[in-house]
Amino acid sequence: MRRSDVARWRMICLVSLGLFLGLGIAVYASGILPGDLLVRQFLLGSDGGMVRKLARWANYGGRVHVLLPAAILLFVLSSVARRHWRVWCAVLIGSSLIQHAVKFMVGRSRPSGSSLGFPSGHTTAATTFAVVLIYIASRERISRGQRWIVDALAIFLMLAVGWARVMRHAHWPSDVLGGFLLGIGCAAAAAWWASSHPQAAPESQCLVDSERSRLMMPTTSRS
Template identity: 85%
Template sequence: MVVLRRWTTSLPALSALVSAGLWHATRTDERRDVATEVLGLFLGLGVAVYAIGILPGDVLVRQYLLQSDGGAVRTFARWANYGGRVHVLLPAAIVLFWLSSVARRNWRVWCAVLIGSSLIQHAFKFLVGRSRPSGSSLGFPSGHTTAAATFAIVLVYIASREQLSRAQRVILDALGVSLMLAVGWARIMRHAHWPSDVLGGFLLGIGCAAAAAWWASSHAEAAAESQRVGDPEAPRQMMPTTSQS
């Protein structure tokens, strides 16, 4: 039961990581540290899955969640599953670029991370080589969850850089985190992934999005510093003068 409690609380803990304000950090080195630590956790989890296979708690958590696999739950899981598909995330990204000047300013970065995280998860599926609960196709990490987590954290970061009210930021944060968690839950409920596949997707998506946020922030600060130094209207530092008697 201790293992079960740890696994069932690990996914909400990721949402707490976001809502605690870690993604609203003002220093680029903080975002770099987040990206490094989360991607390190992903690599560690991948090594464990490769070495062990089905991890302790995978079966217990899956059985615990599937106990509530009724008609209404199954219907909701089917709809939530769409949140990790390109048919939903691509239009959502287009709307985000249309509405947000911050998103448009670094649209190449966000497109690169949304596509790149998908390519990385495909590569890790072959490297780790663990099958899904049903069927023989490879499952670690979950592609749907990786895509949803990447988009969710990009949304949270962009919202933190826009001139929005606190209530608007909270709504967007909750929307992004809810999307991420709902997709991960749906992948388990639809017998598509082990819980550790979903956890791996969360870590990979969050880590990739944090790395993109770090890159965007560092380049924005460098550009601002360059503009400040090269601005002829900037106040000049007066050199001290000495009077000669």
């Protein structure tokens, strides 16, 4: 693994979590941020019947009913994902636990109801999965075009879920932004670790490869 890859994921992790921490402090201190009302009013201005249906379907992208089968399918199809499957499972579960803990520490209510909202759990989950998918795609032996398609779908997933949470009156825009930052930071931390610890091939496989190489070498004739 190139050092530049490790440095890039380290930077993404630290910057995202730093911004998340700053945003969390601002929300804790101020409650509703100045941009929350403006962005929410702008998005809800197009709240028609078709938009509500789209938001309802997009909302499923952040639920465990969708993300769990998607993660299982990823492990089945990708040897890169299976190589560090414990790390990916840990970050997918851990990011959810972290966002629940932060909700209680910040203590800000949602736009509708009294339940806690910062950060958005749906957005955190979808973003964590999306960034993990982007990392795994970058390690797979696929074409550049295929990698762009995977990246675009992953980014679309996280943005669609975040948009849906605001459109369904479930979160303030800063809740969604917090979910983006936390999900990116957690997934980047896992990618940072995975890129720093490339898993070596099993010893048995190394012996097989060594024996195969020895047999393929030309033999010298005895004089």
